[in-house]
Amino acid sequence: MDLVVLLAIQVLYAVASLALISVGLAIIFGMMRVINLAHGEFLMLGGYAAIVATSHGISIWVSMLVVAPIVVGVIGIVVERTIIRFLYGRMIDTMLATWGLSLFLVGLTTAIFGNTTVGISAPLGSFEIGAYRTSAYTLFVIGIAVVVLGAIFAGLRWTRVGLIARGTMQNANMAAALGVNPPRVYAITFGIGAALSGLAGAVLAPVSGVFPTIGVAYIAKAFITVIGGGAAILSGTVSASALFGTINQIATFVTTPVFGEVALLGAAIILIRLLPQGITGRFFRRGL
Amino acid sequence: MNGRSLNLLGLAVVAVVGLTFMFLTPRVVDLDTVLELTIYMIMAILALSLALVWGYGGILCFGQSAFFGLGAYTYAIAMFNMGESTLPVLVAIILPAAFAALLGYFMFYGRISDVYLGVITLTVTLILFNSVNSTAGPEFHIGAARLGGFNGIPGIPPLNWPFNKKAAIDLEAMFYLSTGSLLLTYFGLRLLLASQFGHIIVGIRENERRAELLGYDPRVYKLATFTIGGALAGFAGCLFANWGAFVSPTIFGLAQSAQIIIWVIVGGRGTLIGPVIGCIGIQWLSALLGANQPSGSDLWSKIFANAPLILGVILIAFVLLVPKGLVPTAADIAAFFLRRRRREQRGFEPQQAE
Numbered sequence: 001m002d003l004v005v006l007l008a009i010q011v012l013y014a015v016a017s018l019a020l021i022s023v024g025l026a027i028i029f030g031m032m033r034v035i036n037l038a039h040g041e042f043l044m045l046g047g048y049a050a051i052v053a054t055s056h057g058i059s060i061w062v063s064m065l066v067v068a069p070i071v072v073g074v075i076g077i078v079v080e081r082t083i084i085r086f087l088y089g090r091m092i093d094t095m096l097a098t099w100g101l102s103l104f105l106v107g108l109t110t111a112i113f114g115n116t117t118v119g120i121s122a123p124l125g126s127f128e129i130g131a132y133r134t135s136a137y138t139l140f141v142i143g144i145a146v147v148v149l150g151a152i153f154a155g156l157r158w159t160r161v162g163l164i165a166r167g168t169m170q171n172a173n174m175a176a177a178l179g180v181n182p183p184r185v186y187a188i189t190f191g192i193g194a195a196l197s198g199l200a201g202a203v204l205a206p207v208s209g210v211f212p213t214i215g216v217a218y219i220a221k222a223f224i225t226v227i228g229g230g231a232a233i234l235s236g237t238v239s240a241s242a243l244f245g246t247i248n249q250i251a252t253f254v255t256t257p258v259f260g261e262v263a264l265l266g267a268a269i270i271l272i273r274l275l276p277q278g279i280t281g282r283f284f285r286r287g288l
Numbered sequence: 289m290n291g292r293s294l295n296l297l298g299l300a301v302v303a304v305v306g307l308t309f310m311f312l313t314p315r316v317v318d319l320d321t322v323l324e325l326t327i328y329m330i331m332a333i334l335a336l337s338l339a340l341v342w343g344y345g346g347i348l349c350f351g352q353s354a355f356f357g358l359g360a361y362t363y364a365i366a367m368f369n370m371g372e373s374t375l376p377v378l379v380a381i382i383l384p385a386a387f388a389a390l391l392g393y394f395m396f397y398g399r400i401s402d403v404y405l406g407v408i409t410l411t412v413t414l415i416l417f418n419s420v421n422s423t424a425g426p427e428f429h430i431g432a433a434r435l436g437g438f439n440g441i442p443g444i445p446p447l448n449w450p451f452n453k454k455a456a457i458d459l460e461a462m463f464y465l466s467t468g469s470l471l472l473t474y475f476g477l478r479l480l481l482a483s484q485f486g487h488i489i490v491g492i493r494e495n496e497r498r499a500e501l502l503g504y505d506p507r508v509y510k511l512a513t514f515t516i517g518g519a520l521a522g523f524a525g526c527l528f529a530n531w532g533a534f535v536s537p538t539i540f541g542l543a544q545s546a547q548i549i550i551w552v553i554v555g556g557r558g559t560l561i562g563p564v565i566g567c568i569g570i571q572w573l574s575a576l577l578g579a580n581q582p583s584g585s586d587l588w589s590k591i592f593a594n595a596p597l598i599l600g601v602i603l604i605a606f607v608l609l610v611p612k613g614l615v616p617t618a619a620d621i622a623a624f625f626l627r628r629r630r631r632e633q634r635g636f637e638p639q640q641a642e
Contacts, residue, residue, distance in 0.1 A: 035403055037410075086608060091403050092348055093607050096553065099350075100603030103546055107597025216542050220414040223407045258422040265415045269391075269408065273398040 006132045007253060013138045014252075015245030016145035017204060021218050022225040023148060023237050024197035029226055030233040031169045031189045033091060034084060037098040039222055040215020041105040042194050046072045046201025047210035048109065051118055060123055068202030069195040076194020080187050088186070102215065109212040122206035137206065144203050148196065153234055165189065221261070224268035230278020239279045244268065299478065302561065303471075310467040314460050322463050324575070327531055328568045329466040334524040335551040335567035336473050336560060341517035342549075343557040344481060346493030347510055348402050351409030352548045354416050355384040355518040357539040359525025361420070364444045364535050368433035373447045380526035381519050388518025389511065396507045396514070410545065417540035440536025444529050466527055470564075473520060477560055480516075489513050543596060550599055553606050556613025565615065574598070 025039045036042075049071040053063035079101065087094045124136040156162035168175040168185045176182050201210075201218075208214065225244055229236025247267045252260030271279070314322050338352045359380045366376035391412060395405055424437025433441065447465070449455040457465065480486050492499045492506045500506055529535050538544065547570070555566030574595060610617055 035407065083604060083608065092406070093611060095348075095403065095406055096549065097604050097607040099546060099549070100600045100605075100607065102600070103543070103596040103603065104600030107594045107600055111594055111597065213542075216414060216417075220411040224411055227404055227407060256422070258419055262415055262419055265411060268411070269394050272400055272404070272408070273394045276398050276400050276404075 002129050002132055005129050006134060007249075009129075009134060009138060009142075010253070011246050011249045012142050014249040015241050016142040017207075018221060018225055018245045018248075019149060019237055019241040020141070020145050020200040020203065021197075022222045022229075022241060023152065023233075024193040024195075024200065025222050026226045026229065026233050026237045027152070027196065028190055028193035030231060030236070031165060031193075032088075032186050034088075034190075035091065035095045035098070035223075036193070037095055037219070038079070038102040038105060038215075039098075039197060040217075040219035041102045041109075042072050042076065042197035042215075043201030043204070043218050044109065044210060044212065044215045045075060045105065046198030047205035047214065048113065048118075049198060050202035050205050051120055051210060054120055060120065064202040064205075065199065069199040072198025072201070073191045073195030076197075077187055077191040079194070080190040084190060085183065085186070106212050106215070113212065115212060117209040117211040119209040120206050141203060141207075144199075148199070149234065149238065156234070221264065224265065228268050228271050228278055230275075230280035232280035236278060236280040243271075243279070298561075299475075302474065306467070306471045306474075310464065310471065313467075314463060319459060323459060323531075326459075326463045326466045327528075328571055329463070329470045330524055330527045330531060331551075331571060332470050332564045332567045333466075333473050333527070334521055334548060335555070335563040336470075336477060337517045337520035337524065338548050338552050339555075339557075339560050339563040340477055340480075340520070341513055342552055343559065343563065344486070344493065345489050345510060345513035345517070346402075347514055347517075348406040349409045349514070349517065350406045350545055350549065351411075351413035352517070352521050353540055353544040354409070354413040355388055355521035356525040356528070356544070356548075357413075357416065357420075357535070357537075358384040358387055359522030360529040360535040360539055361441070361525075362522070363526040363529045364441045365430050365433040365435075367445045368441075369431040371445065372451070372453045373445070374450045377447070377523075377526055380529075381522050384522030384525070385515050385519035389515045392511045392514040392518075396510045399507070410542075413540055413545055414542065417537050417542075420537040420540065436536075438537060440534055442534050444533045444535065446533065447530050462530065466531075469523070469527065474560060474564070481560075485509070485512070543599075546599060546603070550603050550606075553603065553613055556615040556617070559613075559615045562613055562615035566613070570599075570602070 021043060024042065025036060028034055028036050028039075046068040049068040050060075050063040053067040054060050058067060083097050083101065084094060087097055122135060122137040124140060126133050126135045156166060164175070164180050165185060167178075168180060168182050172182045175185075208217070221244075225237065225240045228244060229238075229240035244264050244267060248260045248264040251263035313325060317325075334352065334356055337355075338349065341347050341349050341352070362383045363376050363380035366379050367373060370376055391409070395408060400408070420435065421438045423435040424439060426434065428435040428437070435441070446456045447462070448457065481490070488499065488504050489509050491502075492504065492509055496506050525539070528539070551567040551570055552563045553566070554570060555562030555564065577598065606613070612620070
């Protein structure tokens, strides 16, 4: 029984972290049809921002939840203004340019921070489930994922900004005719997507440590989650994370973490063969 | 001069330059340089494989290094188990081709779009990297070959003359083999692209729906192109494993995949000579920046000898400023000046309807 509870928490944690690392990418892709291959590096920068802020005496919670998203959000807006905006409508070129950006950021952080892993210890300690102990931080990550997804839902569904965003997403020309300024919406969207990536990177930093090439560890999972989810931002991310996270965690439990990831990829390729439009291309089509 | 004779002239120039380079180089430069040039030739074969798949087939493959790495690993593992290189070379071509065919089946028959294709091929590469990276323990072995995980496989036996185990080839012969293979690959691909098959895959790249309505099944043609690309990359990987007698999982890494893409972008999509030039140029540049570091300069090693940083800047700059690549852009400029000169010679030229 204890084992079942523990496994359930592990599965929930896998789903939550998958949702956290993918949601920034999903927003940028869903709203702007831009595939951001530098996504992993945004997560990495979030981790570094949190660690640098903590080492300057800022409380770990503030560094993770406030400093990291702001820093990476600003970087995101700068990137959008200097690179991405010249490439709208040229999906493949944006992919290539953001890949270049990803290499550049890896090189830059290596030059600044060196090629070593830095870490911060996870706060909150651990708690017991019967005979097992697990980190309380796990529950915090699950909580953050729920809050972030809830906030995105509320923001898109009930606020004026969300309405404008959804309108631009559906038909940018029509929105422009009604007085919206799509380039500004895109810049802000890219910033928000980057900020959420920074938050996710910071929240996961105590678990995994941070090093310049950590983006690689995230990016594959984030991409297949977004592609597996399909066009709808929220329901896509949630359903794909739930599916892939569960498969990953159960395969990890049965074999090793590496083969958990292989199982995740295998499931994703089969899913895309069966549902080329992603889960939300077939189900939950009216979701956000 | 019309297009056809210009084309033949180009081929003749490549053949003459290529053959001269191949037979003259070992006679005029020292063995170190020959060894260095050999790796350029091997990588140029890899660049050609992506030039076919992406430049002509229009298939955005971000994971060409997956097939390259598979070829290298397959050769290494087969070599340790067999000890005679004829069969391992064949297996190192067939296995990556089969893997490409399987992956291609899922992608092309799932009819996923270009962009997803890029992401999936990239993901496959990363997963291969992670899986092979974690096989360090002694329990991971295939026959007599230990996979070695992140340590890689050292001491891979060299190629030998077919069916003659004793006659291992030396460094100079390796150079002839690599350069010869590059020339053969180049002319083979030119031949392939001049055939009906070549015209059809370019037609599909230009307009898939139209090609389909004309009765060609794009899925079959794309799958065939992708498989040929996988086989070529696998062959390059096999040569690479020979060259350094060593493979490690970084061969599957993101930096390797990015490099191949950068060669093709810099050289130009839709040409074969461009990616070869891009490949050799970029590698030469990286070697130069790494080697010419002033002693004691920390900043230099942080910035100029920092491969990801430099490659990233090159990639961004080319996508934003020279999206067509060097060779097509140079051809455009040459054509512009040629037209202007003709116009000046005639004094007056009626405006042509576009």
